[in-house]
Amino acid sequence: GQQVMQIPQYQHVQEGEDFTTYCNSSTTLSNIQWYKQRPGGHPVFLIQLVKSGEVKKQKRLTFQFGEAKKNSSLHITATQTTDVGTYFCAETSGSRLTFGEGTQLTVNP
């Protein structure tokens, strides 16, 4: 499948700071999904982006899909300790979902 590169691999923030993770591809993506995995847990679906330039919000989380559909971002405003975990983007290639390497977020209280 296609490859998506996710950066940064790790991010440490103070509680209240913002956080952004990026997902990039060299080719056009059909859609992007975002998942969150809490420490010791399993990935949980957050959202799916399909349209070029799409922006979706879930409370403090803002998801964007690039105009060229080659990149996506997840932005968290004013992080909280409950945001701790690893965030994965995933792109579809045919019938399969291919995941990025993930960004591990730690939040210092």
Add this chain to the structure above:
Amino acid sequence: EAQVTQNPRYLITVTGKKLTVTCSQNMNHEYMSWYRQDPGLGLRQIYYSMNVEVTDKGDVPEGYKVSRKEKRNFPLILESPSPNQTSLYFCASSRRQGPREKLFFGSGTQLSVL
């Protein structure tokens, strides 16, 4: 409760001893898949199944087998485990195969091969 159930949660075994990790979903999902998760490598697909008796290789199928005899079950078989198969394994399912279906994951199986 709708869920994907994996067993066991933890497994320690020795090289060469056949093992099976079970996966079952109660959502009547057509699509099921196995992933392994290793530090710095994200989630890599091992095998997937688009329906009963239909399975196909993912990105890292070597050393693994699967079967899909019933819609709800998708066991992962390691015929002769080796230490490089030490990993965290996740089973996942979705309503049907396709680019816009979200995955539901099991709780994971931490496997150690000594």
